[in-house]
Amino acid sequence: MIALSLGLVAALFWGLHDFTIRRVGGRADVAAIFALVTVFGLIPLVPIALFIGGWDAIGPQQAMLAVAAGFGAVCANIALYRAFTIGPVSLVAPICGSYPVLSVLFAVARGQEAGMQEWLAVLAVVAGVAIVARGEGGASSGSRTAAAGWAALASLSFAVTFGLAQWSAETGAHMPVAAITRSTALFIAALWLLQRRPGLGGLPAIWPALFLMGMLDVGAVSAVTLAGGMENAEYASVASSVFGIVTILLAWRFLREPMRASQWGGVALVFAGIAALGLA
Template sequence: MNTLFLGMIAAMCWAFHDICVRMLSQKTPLSACIFVVLLTGLVFHLGLMGVTDSFAPLPKQAVWLALGAGVFFVIATFGLYFAFERGPVRLVAPLIAGYPILSVGLAAANGTPVTPLQWTAVIAIVVGVAVVAALSDSSTESTPPKGPTILYSIIAAVGFAGTFALGQHAAEISNEMPATLVTRILAVGLTVTILLGFKLPFWPGKRAMPVLIAMGIADGIALLCVLSAGSLPDPQYAAVTSSMFGLLTILLAWVWLKEPMSARQWGGCLIAFCGVGYLAL
């Protein structure tokens, strides 16, 4: 199973997650959504480790890397939710979708060779996702000031890049299942601390629970896929292809919700998939 395939599985899972966010964002407390999704992801991961008997000790370096990934994952999650809560999508999505550039840049800084054509493919994916996402936002209502929204979006992008860089490195020097477990335990613990500290609600309501549980399972699969790529060649490209979740969200909306797709959006899809196709060569 190569890194691009793992990244695409992650993108599809996070696309499903985003479709569900659209359904819940106006009716359910944001903090409760984050808590239930992260807790469900942890429970799902524990169950998967029990079924596959994947429990194993980790070297100290892997533990520290996995803990760092957990911190970044919480930063990314809160940044993403707060950014999309403020909107608009045409501003938020392209900024968050830029995290693959950071992921590949970090890999290059650590000595991984990246050719000019590979950089071109990465940028093509980011641009394609940004075009599709930006053109999907037809809202005309007033939005909060853009400064904080841009800041939340950039925080989310940096958080995702940090999560994948540290998590993949932990998986590379150890076993990805226990390393990801450490990441998830810290993420849930840190989220609980934040919610208690700011006196934010934990309970989303009965109606939202089934959807949030499904979102948590999807998030659990997605994060495991991207971090598992750490033991494979060119793990940074799992992060690159996972960024297509925004594009796939809109495609799912086109298929399931019958939302229209313009010719320019189809062009953005073509650009992004051409980038993935080149990386797969």
């Protein structure tokens, strides 16, 4: 029960994080937004990682995997920010949240077997995304096709990032791996900004929102990590993967993004499939 509750807390935090992206996206350079959010997130993450410990479990292989996950995190978050900036949330959130499906496909590619429940869950997610994507309406600042494409890239990148990070953290160094991954992502984003030198004029007006996003992300990561040593720890990962529902509900309530009954059914199908994958 505690692990499930921590997963729901993580889902709430990540849902609020993505809703905030929708509110401030497009008001500053996307790489600059990501870099500043990462800085804010590292402020509490590094002390937490130092306090919890586990750095002695970081060998050369674990470090390389964590650094590789940092590269994936840059791609995932840039795509995520672009997708939510375009919108609508009802389209973007289910696609971004479908990364567990790709994790199953990667596992099959590595030689693991998938049962009937896994394949039915994958089919449910694909069908649900198709239903949501066909719906009309919803606030969008660009092409729905472009939004779906960026969301799909974010989903693929998150699956790769989480897979590499989990592989690196198999020895128990969860928070150190998270710190290394985010530090690597910040370094890459900083290099990108130095090369492009975009205008940073929009950041002063939205930095409180970016600070909130950094805190929400670290809070979600910490909640799922804390559940790792508890009974039924897998329930935390399952519960946290439905964060897209939180984002959709917030957008529907506060941004007045319309939702048809068929789209609600598609959203339910997507996240039911995700939950089934986690429980499988």
